[in-house]
Amino acid sequence: MLKKAISFLTPNYQNLNWKTVFLILFLIAFFIRFPFFFRDYVDRDESTFIIMAQSWVDGYLPYTQLWDLKPPITFLFFAIIIKIFGKSFIAIRFFGVVLVALTALFTYGIGRQITSQKVSFWCSVFCVFLLSMFGSLQGVMSEHICTLFFVIGVYLLLSKESIGWYFVIGLLFGLAVMSKLNMAYPLLSLVIYLIWKSWANKQFWQRFQQLSFMGIGFIALIILTAIPYYLQGELQTWWESIFEAPIAYSGSKQHSLVKTLPFVIIVAGLLYAGFKSKVVDFKSKPIQLLTAIVIGVLLSFMQTGKVNGHYLIQLYPFILIPTGIAVSKLPAINQKYSLAFAFLLVLLPMEAYLEYGNVVSNKLKKGSFFNGEGIDVPNYIIENNIETKNIFFTEYHIGYWVLGKHPPTKAATHPSSIAREELFPYMKNPRETGMQELKYILETVQPKTIVARKGKRIFDKKLIEFNTYIDSYLAENYTLIKTIDRGLIYQRLE
Incomplete structure (x- = not known):
C-alpha cells in the first residue's frame, strides 16, 4: 500500500516535459501562495513598489513624483499589471505565482544541462518552496523579478551558442540588474569566469565575440530605461536615482561583515566539502559557472552587511542544483521512512495553511476575504x-x-x-x-x-x-x- 501511494505521488521522470513540469510547479506555487492573494501587504517594500508603479501609470516616471531606492524595471513590472488589471491585489499576487513557477522551471532547465531529470525536477520543486515560504517571500519582491531574468539568462548561456542568443542573454542580464542593482555582483563574477575559462581553453576570440554581443544587449537595455527620461528632460534624474543614490546610500552605512560571515562561511564550506569529496564534480563547466554566480551573490551579501530572508531568493536557484546532485548520491531512503519524508514535505508550507485559516476567519468575522x-x-x-x-x-x-x-x-x-x-x-x-x-x-x-x-x-x-x-x-x-x-x-x- 505504501509503495503504491508513493508511486502514485511520484511523477514518471522519463515522461516529463517542460509543459508538464511547469504545470506541476505552477500548481504547487499557486497552492502555497494563494491565501496571500488577499493580504494587504506581506512586506513594506512591496507596498512601495505598488505605489511607485501607480504613479507611473498616472503618467509620472519613477523618481519624478515619488521616490524609492530601486531601479525602474521593478516598478515597470507592477505598473504593467496595474495598467492592465487595475488596482488588484489578486492580479499582483497571481503574477507573483507566475514569477516563482517560471524561475523554478528554468532552474529545472539549468539542472537538465548538468544532472538527471529526477534531480532537476526536485530542485525545481524545492525552488518553489524556498521562493514562497518564510518571512516576506509570499509577497512580490524585487528579488523575485531580478532572479527570474537572471535564471533565464543562465539557462540560455548553457544551452545556446549563437551570437544572436548572446544579445538576448545580455538583455536579460540587463533586466536583472535594472530590477535590483546588486545582481551586478554575480554578473561580474560570471563574466570573469567566462573570460578566464575561454583563455584557459584557448577559445578567447570566440568567447570575446559572444561576450561582446552580450555586453551590447546589456548596454542596450540600460539605454532603453534612459530614453523616457531623456524625452522628458529628466536624464539627470535617471542617472542620479539609479546609480548615484545607491552608492551614496551604501557608503553611508556601517557594513558589518561579522553578520554575514557565518552564513557565507557555511555556504562556501558546504560547496568546498562537496567538491573535495567529489560528490559534486567541480570539473563540470556548468557547475563551475553556477559556483561563480554563487560567489558573486555571496559577495553582494557581504557588501550589504546583512542577509535578509528575501535576499536569499537570489541564491536559491543556483545553490539548489549542486545541493540536489550531492543529495542524490546519498544512500536511498529506506521505504519505511519514505512516508515520513512525504509527510514532512506536506507540512513544509505551514505558513500557507495558517493563512488559509486566517482568510476564512476574516471572511466569517468581517465578511471579506481581503484582510489586514x-x-x-x-x-x-x-x-x-x-x-x-x-x-x-x-x-x-x-x-x-x-x-x-x-x-x-x-x-x-x-x-x-x-x-x-x-x-x-x-x-x-x-x-x-x-x-x-x-x-x-x-x-x-x-x-x-x-x-x-x-x-x-x-x-x-x-x-x-x-x-x-x-x-x-x-x-x-x-x-x-x-x-x-x-x-x-x-x-x-x-
Whole structure:
C-alpha cells in the first residue's frame, strides 16, 4: 500500500516535459501562495513598489513624483499589471505565482544541462518552496523579478551558442540588474569566469565575440530605461536615482561583515566539502559557472552587511542544483521512512495553511476575504468620510494605493526614507535633514489624518530623536479616533 501511494505521488521522470513540469510547479506555487492573494501587504517594500508603479501609470516616471531606492524595471513590472488589471491585489499576487513557477522551471532547465531529470525536477520543486515560504517571500519582491531574468539568462548561456542568443542573454542580464542593482555582483563574477575559462581553453576570440554581443544587449537595455527620461528632460534624474543614490546610500552605512560571515562561511564550506569529496564534480563547466554566480551573490551579501530572508531568493536557484546532485548520491531512503519524508514535505508550507485559516476567519468575522490593516483602515476612512487630504501613513502605507492618494512628500514614499537624509539630494528634496523633513510634514503640510501601528515605534528604535518628537507632536496635536486591530487612526485637533 505504501509503495503504491508513493508511486502514485511520484511523477514518471522519463515522461516529463517542460509543459508538464511547469504545470506541476505552477500548481504547487499557486497552492502555497494563494491565501496571500488577499493580504494587504506581506512586506513594506512591496507596498512601495505598488505605489511607485501607480504613479507611473498616472503618467509620472519613477523618481519624478515619488521616490524609492530601486531601479525602474521593478516598478515597470507592477505598473504593467496595474495598467492592465487595475488596482488588484489578486492580479499582483497571481503574477507573483507566475514569477516563482517560471524561475523554478528554468532552474529545472539549468539542472537538465548538468544532472538527471529526477534531480532537476526536485530542485525545481524545492525552488518553489524556498521562493514562497518564510518571512516576506509570499509577497512580490524585487528579488523575485531580478532572479527570474537572471535564471533565464543562465539557462540560455548553457544551452545556446549563437551570437544572436548572446544579445538576448545580455538583455536579460540587463533586466536583472535594472530590477535590483546588486545582481551586478554575480554578473561580474560570471563574466570573469567566462573570460578566464575561454583563455584557459584557448577559445578567447570566440568567447570575446559572444561576450561582446552580450555586453551590447546589456548596454542596450540600460539605454532603453534612459530614453523616457531623456524625452522628458529628466536624464539627470535617471542617472542620479539609479546609480548615484545607491552608492551614496551604501557608503553611508556601517557594513558589518561579522553578520554575514557565518552564513557565507557555511555556504562556501558546504560547496568546498562537496567538491573535495567529489560528490559534486567541480570539473563540470556548468557547475563551475553556477559556483561563480554563487560567489558573486555571496559577495553582494557581504557588501550589504546583512542577509535578509528575501535576499536569499537570489541564491536559491543556483545553490539548489549542486545541493540536489550531492543529495542524490546519498544512500536511498529506506521505504519505511519514505512516508515520513512525504509527510514532512506536506507540512513544509505551514505558513500557507495558517493563512488559509486566517482568510476564512476574516471572511466569517468581517465578511471579506481581503484582510489586514492596510485594507481595513482605508475602508473605515472611506466609510466614515474621514479627511484624506495630505494623509500620512507611518505604517500600512499600501493605504495610499487603496485610497487613491499620494504620500505627503517624496521622502515619505517609504516611511523609513524620511530618516535617510543621505538620499535627499537625489530626490531633489529641499530639506537637508530627516528631522527637517518630519517637521515639514507635521508642522507645514499638517495632515488631517495620520495612521500608525499599535505597539510599534514609528521610526527605528535607534532614531530616538525622531520618535520622541513625533510621539510628543501626536500627543499635543492629534487625538486617537479609532483602533482597528493594530491600526491607529489619529485626527488632527482643530
